[in-house]
Every structure is written in structure tokens, then in C-alpha cells.
Amino acid sequence: xxATDLPRSAALVEADRLMTICxxxxxxxxxxxxxxAMEMRRTFANSDLNYLANLCHQCGACYSDCQYSPPHxxxxxxxxxxxxxxxxxYAQYAWPRAFAxxxxxxxxxxxxxxxxxVAAFIVGFVAWRDPAVLFARHAGDFYKMMPHNAMVALFGxxxxxxxxxxxxxxxxxxxxxxxxxxxxxxxxxxxxxxxxTYLGGGGGGCTSENEKPSAQRRVFHHFxxxxxxxxxxSTSVATIYHYAFGWHAPYALTSLPVLLGIAGGLxxxxxxxxxxxxxxxxxxxxxxxxxxxxxxxxxxxLFLTSLTGFALMAFRDSGAMGILLAVHLxxxxxxxLSLPYGKFVHGLYRYLALVKxxxxxxxxxxxx
Amino acid sequence: MPFSEIYDVVVAGGGNxxxxxxxxxxxxxxxxxxxxxxxxxxxxxxTRHTRNLRCAHDGTAPTMTGPYDGGEFLDDLxxxxxxxxxxxxxxxxxxxxxxxxxxxxxxxxxxxPPLGGTLSLGKTNAFFLGGGRGMLNALYRQAxxxxxxxxxxAPVTALAIEDGFFTAATIQYQGAAQQVRGRTFVAAAGGFxxxxxxxxxxxxxxxxxxLIRGTPYNRxxxxxxxxxxxxxxxxxxxQMHCVGIDARAPRFDGGIATRLDSVVFGIMVNRAAQRFYxxxxxxxxxxxxxxxxxxxxxxxxxxxxxxxxxxxxMFMPSIFPAVQASTIGELAGKLKLDTAALEKxxxxxxxxxxxxxxxxxxxxxxxxxxxxxxxxxxARRIDAPPYYAYPLRPGITFTYLGVRVNEESRMVLxxxxxxxxxxxxxxxxxxxxxxxxxxAGIGMTIGAVFGRIAGEGxxxxxxx
Numbered sequence: 100x101x102a103t104d105l106p107r108s109a110a111l112v113e114a115d116r117l118m119t120i121c122x123x124x125x126x127x128x129x130x131x132x133x134x135x136a137m138e139m140r141r142t143f144a145n146s147d148l149n150y151l152a153n154l155c156h157q158c159g160a161c162y163s164d165c166q167y168s169p170p171h172x173x174x175x176x177x178x179x180x181x182x183x184x185x186x187x188x189y190a191q192y193a194w195p196r197a198f199a200x201x202x203x204x205x206x207x208x209x210x211x212x213x214x215x216x217v218a219a220f221i222v223g224f225v226a227w228r229d230p231a232v233l234f235a236r237h238a239g240d241f242y243k244m245m246p247h248n249a250m251v252a253l254f255g256x257x258x259x260x261x262x263x264x265x266x267x268x269x270x271x272x273x274x275x276x277x278x279x280x281x282x283x284x285x286x287x288x289x290x291x292x293x294x295x296t297y298l299g300g301g302g303g304g305c306t307s308e309n310e311k312p313s314a315q316r317r318v319f320h321h322f323x324x325x326x327x328x329x330x331x332x333s334t335s336v337a338t339i340y341h342y343a344f345g346w347h348a349p350y351a352l353t354s355l356p357v358l359l360g361i362a363g364g365l366x367x368x369x370x371x372x373x374x375x376x377x378x379x380x381x382x383x384x385x386x387x388x389x390x391x392x393x394x395x396x397x398x399x400x401l402f403l404t405s406l407t408g409f410a411l412m413a414f415r416d417s418g419a420m421g422i423l424l425a426v427h428l429x430x431x432x433x434x435x436l437s438l439p440y441g442k443f444v445h446g447l448y449r450y451l452a453l454v455k456x457x458x459x460x461x462x463x464x465x466x467x
Numbered sequence: 468m469p470f471s472e473i474y475d476v477v478v479a480g481g482g483n484x485x486x487x488x489x490x491x492x493x494x495x496x497x498x499x500x501x502x503x504x505x506x507x508x509x510x511x512x513x514t515r516h517t518r519n520l521r522c523a524h525d526g527t528a529p530t531m532t533g534p535y536d537g538g539e540f541l542d543d544l545x546x547x548x549x550x551x552x553x554x555x556x557x558x559x560x561x562x563x564x565x566x567x568x569x570x571x572x573x574x575x576x577x578x579x580p581p582l583g584g585t586l587s588l589g590k591t592n593a594f595f596l597g598g599g600r601g602m603l604n605a606l607y608r609q610a611x612x613x614x615x616x617x618x619x620x621a622p623v624t625a626l627a628i629e630d631g632f633f634t635a636a637t638i639q640y641q642g643a644a645q646q647v648r649g650r651t652f653v654a655a656a657g658g659f660x661x662x663x664x665x666x667x668x669x670x671x672x673x674x675x676x677x678l679i680r681g682t683p684y685n686r687x688x689x690x691x692x693x694x695x696x697x698x699x700x701x702x703x704x705x706q707m708h709c710v711g712i713d714a715r716a717p718r719f720d721g722g723i724a725t726r727l728d729s730v731v732f733g734i735m736v737n738r739a740a741q742r743f744y745x746x747x748x749x750x751x752x753x754x755x756x757x758x759x760x761x762x763x764x765x766x767x768x769x770x771x772x773x774x775x776x777x778x779x780x781m782f783m784p785s786i787f788p789a790v791q792a793s794t795i796g797e798l799a800g801k802l803k804l805d806t807a808a809l810e811k812x813x814x815x816x817x818x819x820x821x822x823x824x825x826x827x828x829x830x831x832x833x834x835x836x837x838x839x840x841x842x843x844x845x846a847r848r849i850d851a852p853p854y855y856a857y858p859l860r861p862g863i864t865f866t867y868l869g870v871r872v873n874e875e876s877r878m879v880l881x882x883x884x885x886x887x888x889x890x891x892x893x894x895x896x897x898x899x900x901x902x903x904x905x906x907a908g909i910g911m912t913i914g915a916v917f918g919r920i921a922g923e924g925x926x927x928x929x930x931x
Contacts, residue, residue, distance in 0.1 A: 123724040123786040126518050126598025129579025138583040141784050163604060164597030166515045166722055170508055173717075173724070301596050302577050311608060465583025467783060 107145065110184040114148045117180050120173055122466075127161040130301040132291075132456045133181070134161070139463040149191070150276040152184040153445075153452040159385045160300030160312060169384070182387040189444050192275070194267035201440035206392025209400060209437050216436070217429030224425055233422065239349040239415035244424050247347070257435045264439035265447060273451055280454045284461075288453035292446070295320060297453075306385070319373030323401060324446075326366020330405075333359035349415065360408065367405035371398040397442030400434045469616045470645045474500045475929035476922070477636055477649030479623045479689045480656035481505070482514035483599075484893025484914035484921075486606035488653045490574055491922025493613035497929050500647060501615055502638055504622030504656065505684035509720070510603070512657040513681045513865060513894065513910065516722040517599035519581075519592040520571075520915060521908035522564040530578040532589040537561045540591075543906055551902025559874055560900050563916045568593055570919070575605040592908040599911075623656070623689050628696040631878070631886040651888040651925040654878070655918060658866035658894045659687025660707060661719060666863070669705040676768035678712060680862045683719040690895050693870050698886070699879045702867035702898025708905050709759030712862030714769055715787045727857050728782035729789075730758055731827065731845050733774035734816055735859075737765040740799065740808035742816070747834065747844035756905055763861040770859045771802055773813070775851040781827060789855035798854045817848040865910065869898035876921040888928050890921035 107115070118137050121127065128134040133155050140147055159178050167173035190199040201208045224233050224244055237243040242250075272278075291297065295317050298305050304312030337356040340346040350357050375398050378391070407427035414423055438444075476492040478485045481503025489499045503510045526534030540561045544552060568578065577596035581589045588594075595602035610617055618640060625637040633652035638645050659665045661683045666674040679685070694700055716725035730746055735758070737743050744761050762770040779789065792798035799809040816835065823833035825847055833846045870891045871879040878886040893914035900913050 119784070120724055120786055122784045123726070124598075124722070125583065125585075126601075126723070128582045129594070129596045135582060141780060160597060160601075164601035166598065166600045166720075167724065168508075171720065301579065466780075467583050 108187060110180070110187050111145055111148055113180045114152065114184045115143045117175055117177055118143045118148065118151065120167065120175055121177065124167070126166075127164060127177075130160045130164070131156065131158065131297040132453070132460075133177070133297075135460060135465075136456050138465045139459060141466045146275045146277065148184060149188045149272070150452055150455060152181040152188055153272075153448040154297075154456055155181040155185065156295070156298040156449070157182055157385065158298050158300045158304075158312075158316075159306030159382075160304075162385055163306050163312075176384065178385040179387065182385075183390075185445070185448075186387050186390045186393065188272070188448065192268045192272045192448075193440065194264050194271065198264075198440050201437075202390070202393065204392070205390065205441055206396045209396035209433065209441055212437050213400065213403070213430055213433040216433040217426050220425035220429045220432075221422070224421060233425075234418045235421070236416065236418050237420055239420070241348065241415075241420075241424055244421055245428070247341075250428075254432065254435065257432060261435050261438040265444060268439060268444065269447055269451060272448060276452075276455060278451060278455045279458050279462075281458060284454050284458035287457035288450060291453050291457070292450050306382075316374065316377050319370050319377065321370070322366045323370030323374060323398075326363045326368075326370050326405070327401065329359050329363025329366060330408075331363075333357070333363055357412075360412075364405040364408050367401045368409075371402040374398055375402075393442050396437075400430065400437065400441075403430045404434055469500060469618070470647060472498065472648075474498050474616075474647065474649040476500075476651050476653060476925045477633070477647055478502065478653045478655060479636060480512065480654065480893065480895070481510045481617070481619060482512040482655065482657065482893060482914065483517070483603065483606070483911055484895075484918035485653070485655035486603070486610055487915045487918025488655060488890070488892055488922035488925065489610050489615045489617075490606065490613060491919045492653075492926040492929075493610065493615045495923070495926035497926045499610075499613075499615045500649070501610065501617045502621045502623055502636065502647065503617070503619040504686075504688070505619060505682055507619040509682040509684055510607075510619050511600070512685050514603050514914070515600045516681055516720075517595075517602075517908075517911050518723070519585075519588065519594040519908045520564075520567060520911035521592050521906060522567050522912060523561050524565060524568070524593075528568055528578075528593060530580045531593055535591050537565075540564070543591075544900070544909070547904035547906045548902050549904065551904075553899050555874060556872075556899050559920075560913055560916050563919070564912050566919075567912065567915050571602070571915070574609040576602045577605070588907055622684075623692070626652075626689070626692045626696065628693075628889070631697065631880045631884065631889065633886075633889050650929040651890065653918075653921045653925050654689050654693060654870065654889065654891045654895050655893045655914070655921070656689035656895055657685045657687070658868065659685070659690060660863045660866050661685040662687050665691075666707070670763070673763060673768050676860060677709075677763070678714075678716050678721060678725075678860050678862045679719045680710075680712065680722055680725070680864050681720060687866070687868075690869065693878070693889075693891075693895075697881045698889070699871035699881050700868060701871040701896070702869050702902055704868040706867045706903070708756070708864040708867070709763060709861045710756050710864065711758030711762050711770065711772075711859040713785060713787050714858035714860040716860075716862065721862070724786045725862065726783070727772065727785055727859060729772045729774055729778070729785070729855075729857055730859075732778035732781055732847075733772060733849055734813070734842070735761075735770050735772050736804070736809065736812055737770055738767050738804070740804045740812050742812060742838075742840050743770075745841055745843055747842040747846055758859065759861040759863070762859055768861055771804070772857045772859060773798070773849060774855050775849045776853055776855075777847060777851045779855050785857065787857075789857055791853050791855050793852050793854070795849075795854055798856055802856055802858070813849050816842070816846075817850060820846045820848050864905075865894055865897075867898045867902065869894070869896045872896045872899055872917070874920075875924045876917045877924060888925075890924050892917040892921040 167175040190202040193199040298317045305316040411423045475497035476499045523537045579596045621640045627635040635648040712725040799806040819835035878889045
């Protein structure tokens with residue numbers, strides 16, 4: 100009994116079918132937030148399913164614990180069904196809608212974006228400056244290649260666009276799922292996100308490789324997430340140095356922006372590499388196979404952002420600086436441009452789902 | 468190959484009891500092989516459909532409300548069995564149930580507090596995180612880590628037993644018959660609930676309309692062999708635990724999801740559109756358990772639970788949608804029941820309903836008057852369209868027939884002696900403790916307690 104008359108995608112139909120079975124069983128209610136949230140409902144509208152799909156952290160515990168998973172005729176595979184629906188939902192809420200198809204062939208989209216951005220910087224450096232400048236030594240002074248103001252204008256504009264696009268997407272999602280929040284819910288959701296509470300299979304761990312749960316995925320995700328935050332902090336500190344104190348880059352190796360950048364950069368090498376290895380070993384039955392490129396593309400972009408950043412730091416005094424800077428800036432620009440249209444958004448939708456869950460578990464009752 | 472060795476302990480079966488025995492014997496340093504008849508996915512018999520175990524505890528168990536003392540546990544057990552329990556074994560079960568949570572935790576099993584729909588069991592039952600299959604996976608990981616050889620798709624086809632002494636089991640494995648030799652034997656291979664031919668011996672052709680809640684592999688072959696080798700039986704061979712489940716469930720392995728809780732909210736009619744039992748007789752969980760047998764005794768072994776829109780949201784969501792209609796006549800048509808008969812049954816019922824204050828959580832004062840078959844509680848008129856119906860059939864969970872054991876979980880023979888090296892645990896001997904009736908989670912308690920006792924006994928026996 101769908102609560103909407105709209106035609107439903109195959110992913111929505113399947114998620115509805117599974118949630119109806121799961122709601123009559125409920126054995127998985129201790130594993131994560133998805134099943135308790137399901138138990139607060141008797142029927143599942145599209146928006147309910149989009150909410151549940153984004154609440155799922157895809158740990159896989161409910162698959163190996165399920166007595167109805169394939170080859171059982173009920174064919175219950177919640178991680179894969181919700182992964183598919185979740186990826187659909189990113190496209191559904193994407194702003195502007197015209198860019199929704201970027202999620203369908205995300206690997207290709209991001210590869211092209213990265214290549215185009217790197218090429219643009221190389222061509223730009225050569226066109227706007229003397230080609231010889233590209234290969235000259237600049238003692239680590241990036242602004243010889245691209246003036247600081249130009250860099251800020253370009254990246255600032257792209258970053259603001261990405262923020263705006265994501266904010267509009269999230270607003271559409273939040274409205275659709277009837278999101279409600281309060282300070283306590285925000286606090287709890289923030290804690291859950293920071294800790295990745297629901298990637299733990301209720302305490303057993305995440306099913307990465309076979310039926311043996313482990314904490315590895317969570318650990319590598321922490322490397323990735325906190326690495327990203329440290330890099331962001333590095334840039335923020337550098338911005339403050341620049342504008343508030345007039346201290347201009349390049350900064351010394353022992354300076355705060357560089358130390359934060361190194362720590363974050365290491366996280367972005369270790370985390371994405373680990374997640375990539377685990378994804379390769381992971382049983383494909385748990386995933387949205389046609390769109391696994393989205394995960395790989397995002398991991399690759401984070402890894403390359405860090406790798407090119409380290410290369411730039413290592414060789415900033417050499418004649419390779421110009422090319423390395425072009426490559427690094429190209430990768431970072433592509434990362435920024437693709438933030439609203441790639442795997443990055445998973446964290447945002449999931450965070451909002453966690454906020455909604457934290458609130459409704461206090462205000463709603465289980466259906467019995 | 469795993470078949471050249473003489474194992475200290477050969478375990479037939481691959482569920483909770485089998486794994487508890489195997490882990491216990493392996494921890495004592497014994498070589499152990501587990502022979503599961505079902506393919507890997509379906510391993511574990513009824514364990515894969517369970518979700519908790521009942522245990523006595525002092526109230527400090529982290530996921531339980533409590534306490535649940537041994538006396539109360541024993542009272543509950545005596546009440547449901549009507550005294551059909553071996554008092555000594557029942558007390559042993561309860562006493563050793565106290566050890567189960569820590570033991571399971573050590574084996575890697577995790578527990579969770581109950582949430583929606585099961586809160587009433589929070590005091591008496593410890594819930595497995597992820598349900599029975601999650602628990603079973605943890606036990607298998609533990610057993611394999613201890614070096615236990617775990618074979619699946621390896622059904623026992625014959626047992627070499629002389630004078631109650633086991634020497635070898637023949638299994639069918641990877642297309643060939645294999646001999647598995649052992650110094651001791653633990654039978655933990657369940658009952659015969661999925662063996663339709665066996666059920667027909669007692670229930671006739673009606674058994675063709677029974678749905679089996681567990682896998683098709685619970686055939687009772689090992690039980691049959693043991694009885695043929697002179698092991699003393701226990702439990703009523705004709706009886707089975709049987710609940711009313713959705714008739715649209717698969718023939719086998721529908722498990723918990725096919726349960727229906729609608730019966731007490733409306734009326735239940737048979738193929739002739741006649742009511743056949745007081746729908747308001749008792750309270751949960753018994754009301755859930757009596758309907759399987761009642762439906763089994765009806766023509767074609769089918770019943771129809773009918774409710775109206777007042778009640779449709781008052782019970783646990785069902786896996787299959789209700790049949791829905793705007794009039795009783797239309798509903799009869801959709802169910803292929805006699806329209807006039809169903810209309811009359813509903814009209815007679817409605818006319819007999821006395822005013823009262825409805826409360827489905829207690830035995831309320833809503834009842835009928837003047838009907839040959841009354842509804843003694845929760846009786847409300849069925850008059851608010853749309854009307855809904857669920858078809859129900861008997862869902863067989865387990866059978867009571869088993870082998871007699873003593874306090875060491877050692878099999879007792881027909882000649883009164885005990886076996887030299889054969890032990891039994893789980894459903895195959897549950898009839899010693901649970902001769903009749905049902906208590907939520909008791910099957911897992913019996914399996915784990917006697918699995919451990921059998922494992923201890925076999926480990927000791929294997930080196931004597």
C-alpha cells in the first residue's frame with residue numbers, strides 16, 4: 100500500500116518489498132538505526148524509503164544475519180537494495196536536476212572533470228605566463244604561477260557554487276522526508292556521524308570480506324574523514340594567516356597549516372587506499388554493482404588530492420613545481436566541482452537522516 | 468581428507484545444540500567433527516529462525532530487565548507442559564541456563580535489548596543480536612577457530628551402533644558415501660517436522676496442507692535411526708508445535724515473518740464460513756500457539772481471520788497484505804467462501820456483541836452473548852469497512868518425539884541401560900524437558916544447556 104500514487108522506480112518497489120518483510124520479522128532491530136526507524140512505520144512511502152536508504156551505512160551485518168537472504172525465495176538483500184535506492188536518491192535531489200545524470204556514470208564524469216581541470220591549469224599557466232615560467236624554479240612560491248587573488252577567486256567561486264548546490268539538494272531532501280530536528284538530535288547525530296556508530300553492525304563490526312565482521316572499514320573511513328577535516332583545517336588556518344596576519348605562503352614545514360596538511364594528507368592516503376582495498380575484497384552482492392564507480396572515483400580523487408599535494412610540497416623548490424602545481428590545482432578544482440555530484444554527498448544525506456532518526460526515536464512509537 | 472581420522476567427538480547436526488557441544492568438547496582439547504545435513508545457507512535447523520533464549524538470571528544481565536529466578540522459570544515450565552517434564556532435567560536446565568549469557572558472549576555471540584513487539588519478553592529472554600542466524604554464524608566462527616571440522620551438505624545416512632555403542636556414521640558428502648569414525652557421538656540433529664511422510668503417519672492427508680516453518684532438511688533421519696537402534700523414545704510421537712501462520716507462506720522455511728497476530732481482533736471462520744473456536748479465549752503468547760492445531764482440524768486445514776478497519780492497525784504488520792473489500796459479501800467472494808454463510812456468521816456475531824471497554828492488552832469485558840461458540844474477550848462488531856481477511860494454515864515449528872537422556876545428556880536405551888558413548892542435545896531430546904506446550908526461547912535454552920553437557924560428557928568419555 101504505497102502512500103503515494105506516483106509511479107515507483109524498481110529500486111523503490113524493491114525497498115518497499117524488503118521493508119515489509121523486515122517489518123514482519125524484526126530480528127535485525129539491534130544492528131543499526133534503519134530497522135528501529137522501520138519499526139516506527141507500517142507502510143513505506145517513497146520519502147520514507149529515501150530516508151531509510153540514507154540511514155543505512157551499508158555495513159552488511161543484516162545480510163549475513165538474515166535467514167531470508169539469497170538463495171532463500173524471499174531474496175532479502177537490504178544492503179544492496181538500499182545502496183541502489185540511496186544512489187538513486189542522490190540523483191533525485193541533485194541541484195540543478197540537469198546534473199542528475201552525473202550520478203549514473205560517475206566514474207566517467209569525474210575522470211573527465213579531473214582531466215579537463217588539470218589540462219586547463221597547464222594551458223592556463225602556459226597561455227597567461229611565459230611557457231618558460233612553467234619549468235622555472237620559484238623557491239616554492241606558487242603565486243609566481245598564479246596570483247593569490249586569482250586562485251582565491253577561482254576556488255572561492257567554485258567552492259561557493261558547490262556549497263550552494265549541495266544546500267539546495269539537501270533542502271529538497273529534508274523537505275521530502277519531513278525532516279524535523281532540535282538541538283539534542285543534532286548533537287546526537289553529530290556524535291553518531293563522528294563515531295560512525297552504525298557502521299559497526301550493532302557491535303559485531305562491518306562485513307567486509309566474508310561473514311566475519313571487522314572494524315577495518317570503520318577505521319579506514321575515520322582516516323579518510325578526519326584526514327579530510329584536517330586538510331580543511333589546514334586551508335582555513337592558512338586563510339586566516341593570510342588575511343588576518345598578512346603571513347603569506349609558502350609556509351615553513353613546522354608551521355601549523357603545513358603540519359595540519361601533512362597529517363590530513365596522510366589520512367587521505369591511508370584511508371582511501373584502505374577503503375579501496377576493502378571494496379575490492381567486498382562481496383559484490385552487498386553493493387550497487389553498476390554504480391561502484393562512484394565510490395572508486397571519490398576515493399581516487401581524495402587520494403590524488405593528497406598525493407599531488409605531497410608531490411608539490413616535496414618538489415616545490417625544483418623546476419617541476421609548475422607542472423605539479425597545475426596537476427594539484429586541477430585535481431582539487433575537479434574535486435570541488437564534483438562535490439555535489441559524487442560520493443561526497445553520502446555523508447550529508449546520511450547526516451540529515453541521522454538527525455531525523457535521533458529526533459523521531461524520542462517522539463515516535465514502534466508499530467506493534 | 469577429513470575422513471581418515473578417528474574423531475574424539477562426532478556431532479550430527481549443525482544448530483545451536485550441535486555447536487555448543489562441539490565448542491565445549493574442542494575447548495577440552497578433543498578433535499571434533501560437525502556433520503550438518505543441510506547446505507551451508509540452510510545450516511542450523513530451527514536455530515536459524517530463533518531469536519532468543521530463556522534464562523534464569525539475577526537481574527544484572529545488561530540487555531535484560533529482571534530478575535527471573537529459577538523458581539519462577541520452573542513454574543512457567545510446569546504450567547505450559549502441564550507437568551509433562553522430567554523434574555530433574557527441568558531443574559538442571561534452569562540451573563545451568565544461568566551460565567548461558569556469559570558462555571555465549573565468550574563464544575562471540577552478542578545480545579541486544581528487545582524493541583518493538585517483544586518487550587514483554589525482556590525479563591525472561593535474552594535476544595541475539597541479528598537473530599538466530601547471527602548467533603549461529605558466531606558459534607561457527609568460534610568452532611572453526613577451535614579447529615572443529617564443520618561440514619555442511621553432509622547428511623548422516625546410517626549409524627554403526629552396537630549395544631548402544633557408537634563406532635561410525637555414514638554420510639553422503641560431495642556425491643559419495645563416507646565413513647566418519649568416532650569415539651563418541653552427539654546427536655543434535657533436530658526433529659522430523661519437515662518430514663511430511665512421517666507427519667502423515669499421525670495426521671493423514673491433512674499433512675499435505677501443513678506449512679513447515681523451518682527448512683526442508685529437518686527430516687528426523689538421525690532420530691529415526693537412533694530409535695531403530697534401541698534408544699528409548701520420549702515425548703508424544705503424534706504431537707507437534709503448531710501455530711496459525713499466513714497461508715500464503717512458502718511451504719518450507721517461512722520462519723517468523725509469516726506470523727499473523729490478527730486473530731483476537733476479529734473472528735476466525737473455516738471453509739464453510741463458520742466460526743469454530745473462541746477467538747477471545749486467552750492472552751498472548753498462548754493465543755498465538757493454539758490456532759495451528761485448531762486450523763489443522765478444520766476442513767482443508769485452512770481458516771480466515773476477518774477484521775475491520777477499526778482493528779487493521781492494531782497488530783504487528785504482516786508480510787502479505789490483507790485481502791480487502793468494502794462489504795462482507797465482496798470479501799466472501801474474494802476468499803471464495805459462501806457469501807450468504809459469511810454474511811450470516813458476521814451478522815450473528817455482531818448481534819451477539821455486548822457493550823464493553825475494549826483493551827487488547829488485558830482480558831477485557833468485550834464479549835458476546837448467546838452464541839454457541841462465544842468470543843469471551845475483545846469482541847467488537849465487525850462493521851467498519853473496509854473489511855480485511857488473512858488466510859491461515861497450520862505452521863509446524865517442531866515435533867516432540869525424541870530420545871530419552873539422563874543428567875549427563877547420555878542416551879538411555881530401551882533396556883534401561885545408558886549408552887556407552889552416545890549423547891543427545893537440542894530438539895532431538897527436548898521432549899525430556901518440554902513434553903508438551905511451548906515457552907518462548909526454551910528450545911534454545913535446552914539446546915545450549917544440553918549441548919554443553921553433552922560436549923563435556925563426550926569430551927570426558929572420549930579419553931576413557
